[in-house]
Amino acid sequence: MGTASAQRVEELRSLLQHHGHLYYVLDAPTVPDAEYDRLFRELQDLETQHPDLRTADSPTQRVGGKPLAQFDSVRHAVPMLSIRTETDTQASGAQAFDTRIRKELELPEGAAPVQYVTELKFDGLAMSLRYENGLLVQAATRGDGEYGEDVTHNIRTIGQIPLRLHDAPPLLEVRGEVYMRRDDFEALNARQRLRIAAGEKGEKTFVNPRNAAAGAVRQLDPAIAAQRPLRFFAYGVGQVQGGPAWATHHELLQALKAWGFPVAEQTSTALGADGLLAFYERTGAQRAQLPFDIDGVVYKVNSLAVQQRLGFVSREPRWAVAHKYPAQEQITTVLDIDVQVGRTGKLTPVAKLAPVFVGGVTVTNATLHNEDEARRKDVRLGDQVIVRRAGDVIPEVVSVLPDSMQRPDRGAMFTMPRICPVCGSQALREEDEADYRCTGGLFCSAQRKQAFLHFVQRRAVEVEGLGEKLVDQLVDAGLVSTLPDLYRLGFAALAALDRMAEKSANNLVEALEKSKATSLPRFLYGLGIRHVGEATAKALARHFGSMDALMQASEADLLLVNDVGPTVAQSIHTFFAQAHNREVVEQLRACGLHWPAMEAASDAPKPLAGLTFVITGTLPTLGRDAAKALIEDAGAKVAGSVSKKTSFVLAGSEAGSKLDKALELGVPVIDEAALHTMLEAS
Numbered sequence: 273m274g275t276a277s278a279q280r281v282e283e284l285r286s287l288l289q290h291h292g293h294l295y296y297v298l299d300a301p302t303v304p305d306a307e308y309d310r311l312f313r314e315l316q317d318l319e320t321q322h323p324d325l326r327t328a329d330s331p332t333q334r335v336g337g338k339p340l341a342q343f344d345s346v347r348h349a350v351p352m353l354s355i356r357t358e359t360d361t362q363a364s365g366a367q368a369f370d371t372r373i374r375k376e377l378e379l380p381e382g383a384a385p386v387q388y389v390t391e392l393k394f395d396g397l398a399m400s401l402r403y404e405n406g407l408l409v410q411a412a413t414r415g416d417g418e419y420g421e422d423v424t425h426n427i428r429t430i431g432q433i434p435l436r437l438h439d440a441p442p443l444l445e446v447r448g449e450v451y452m453r454r455d456d457f458e459a460l461n462a463r464q465r466l467r468i469a470a471g472e473k474g475e476k477t478f479v480n481p482r483n484a485a486a487g488a489v490r491q492l493d494p495a496i497a498a499q500r501p502l503r504f505f506a507y508g509v510g511q512v513q514g515g516p517a518w519a520t521h522h523e524l525l526q527a528l529k530a531w532g533f534p535v536a537e538q539t540s541t542a543l544g545a546d547g548l549l550a551f552y553e554r555t556g557a558q559r560a561q562l563p564f565d566i567d568g569v570v571y572k573v574n575s576l577a578v579q580q581r582l583g584f585v586s587r588e589p590r591w592a593v594a595h596k597y598p599a600q601e602q603i604t605t606v607l608d609i610d611v612q613v614g615r616t617g618k619l620t621p622v623a624k625l626a627p628v629f630v631g632g633v634t635v636t637n638a639t640l641h642n643e644d645e646a647r648r649k650d651v652r653l654g655d656q657v658i659v660r661r662a663g664d665v666i667p668e669v670v671s672v673l674p675d676s677m678q679r680p681d682r683g684a685m686f687t688m689p690r691i692c693p694v695c696g697s698q699a700l701r702e703e704d705e706a707d708y709r710c711t712g713g714l715f716c717s718a719q720r721k722q723a724f725l726h727f728v729q730r731r732a733v734e735v736e737g738l739g740e741k742l743v744d745q746l747v748d749a750g751l752v753s754t755l756p757d758l759y760r761l762g763f764a765a766l767a768a769l770d771r772m773a774e775k776s777a778n779n780l781v782e783a784l785e786k787s788k789a790t791s792l793p794r795f796l797y798g799l800g801i802r803h804v805g806e807a808t809a810k811a812l813a814r815h816f817g818s819m820d821a822l823m824q825a826s827e828a829d830l831l832l833v834n835d836v837g838p839t840v841a842q843s844i845h846t847f848f849a850q851a852h853n854r855e856v857v858e859q860l861r862a863c864g865l866h867w868p869a870m871e872a873a874s875d876a877p878k879p880l881a882g883l884t885f886v887i888t889g890t891l892p893t894l895g896r897d898a899a900k901a902l903i904e905d906a907g908a909k910v911a912g913s914v915s916k917k918t919s920f921v922l923a924g925s926e927a928g929s930k931l932d933k934a935l936e937l938g939v940p941v942i943d944e945a946a947l948h949t950m951l952e953a954s
């Protein structure tokens with residue numbers, strides 16, 4: 273063996289370790305993947321030529337172990353503890369912990385606030401990584417805290433976990449969480465579905481990222497584990513010999529970071545109960561946008577000396593607590609599957625559920641989205657299902673429990689009715705579309721009701737106090753069939769309705785009167801033209817200036833408007849080409865609806881002038897272009913990347929590195945609802 277080869281092997285390992293860290297941990301590679309692959313192959317070749325140069329810590333050895341027959345049991349040198357849970361999901365949870373700590377420490381009233389480290393409570397599985405003389409020698413699950421399972425062969429396949437440490441103490445156990453990102457989990461399940469469809473035996477989909485991660489870690493065959501996109505966050509240490517003398521937990525985490533371990537960037541320090549609470553609330557607001565699941569936050573006393581003084585109660589340290597958020601997933605029973613008809617006739621299957629408290633509210637309905645989704649999840653009457661509600665999103669059925677799938681008396685699989693369940697018109701599914709639509713138009717009372725609700729909502733002409741129940745009553749009694757009918761109702765007709773007090777009838781008459789003074793964008797949006805959302809309505813109003821100009825516009829004219837493409841242009845043109853729609857507009861004007869000329873409106877000061885926004889992820893209702901148009905119309909700039917100069921990051925679901933960057937730089941992150949509030953407040 274030439275020393276030149278030995279030297280090159282070392283060089284390659286250092287290079288690969290360096291680039292691996294940039295790629296896996298920092299998400300900031302500096303060389304193209306192909307270059308990494310080239311270095312990797314060169315090392316592989318050298319190791320094949322010189323097998324004596326092959327070592328366990330070589331990056332080539334992450335995958336390649338043989339399948340195991342079973343896991344070996346491992347005794348943890350320092351037990352893996354659990355954290356006490358403060359289940360109180362209110363502000364008082366943070367306060368209670370701080371009060372307990374101050375009492376334990378016998379701090380007099382008025383003494384300085386206690387310093388804490390605040391962390392995320394990752395929803396994965398705990399892992400202990402043992403490094404001897406800088407080499408990863410063992411990875412073990414938590415098990416019962418005293419004995420775990422040796423899963424080294426699988427953990428070595430996780431790119432984020434260093435196989436070798438520089439300048440590390442002779443003995444170091446790193447503790448942290450193995451987890452899977454949500455997008456990786458979705459992609460994994462999509463691949464699994466393909467495998468199942470291809471008839472591969474023994475394949476299944478996973479219920480959630482944690483189960484998928486746990487399944488991967490406990491794979492006997494590391495080649496399979498290597499295909500599962502696992503990640504790691506470090507949050508502490510176990511046994512350490514000959515290490516630096518850390519004074520605080522924060523210092524310890526910094527050291528782990530310097531050794532190359534991923535430490536969640538949200539991890540921070542906090543002072544007293546107020547600091548804990550601020551972290552709890554801040555994290556709660558960002559939770560839905562994080563790329564991975566958490567089920568709460570963790571508070572830890574920062575000073576290691578104080579931690580020692582506080583000690584343990586049974587297997588739980590007194591110096592740490594987990595403060596959870598309301599569970600986002602629960603199990604409940606499907607009582608029925610309804611089909612609802614939307615404003616544009618879209619048929620949506622909805623699971624009616626036994627009431628269940630999830631994500632902070634009681635849920636009785638969960639969307640199944642469309643026929644394909646309902647059939648793919650195979651949700652049937654009487655099934656036990658997992659329901660999820662994250663952030664402000666509509667509750668959805670995640671999956672059916674396996675036991676339910678096996679019931680002998682299970683009913684038939686869901687099929688979408690071919691006629692509208694409300695009006696009996698034909699329901700059609702167009703090619704390349706996921707949705708069935710009722711073809712009844714305004715003949716369909718469900719569509720009519722939705723059309724009214726859309727018109728009277730706050731963002732359209734706003735008729736205060738006119739809600740779903742009342743609209744149902746009005747439509748069902750045949751009192752209104754087109755929008756102008758609303759303004760012809762009058763006090764007597766309203767007061768004659770069931771359960772309608774005189775006072776309420778009066779209020780409603782007043783609200784209708786008040787709604788007549790509106791704006792062109794609100795009016796346009798309220799008409800409910802397909803594909804015309806708020807932003808498009810604004811752009812149209814600004815461009816054409818008046819209703820008449822818009823109604824006369826050709827498709828070519830419409831295409832000149834910012835944000836209007838062929839589909840939208842066609843939809844608007846078709847709408848106004850129909851005599852009955854033009855009639856509705858005329859009659860509404862005749863009833864007294866009016867709005868100021870747009871030219872005047874455009875002189876108004878721009879509410880968001882001087883600010884810079886960055887948009888990331890999928891927003892619940894606005895498309896990216898629409899959001900951009902709204903922000904720009906309000907005078908702000910929309911930039912492509914986050915910097916210290918960014919005023920706000922507008923984040924939707926599946927937001928990625930831009931959100932990470934914002935959190936890192938402390939740039940405020942808002943959601944779509946907050947944007948609307950900003951625009952309205954100004």
Ligand code: IVH
Pocket residue numbers: 352353354355356391392393394395396397398399414448449507508570589592
């Ligand atoms: S510290 C001294 N920190 O929670 C306490 N644990 O009940 C040792 N977990 O299974 C654990 N995020 O996997 C700690 N930031 C965090 C955590 C965390 C999640 C899990 C851990 C363990 C459980 C403890």
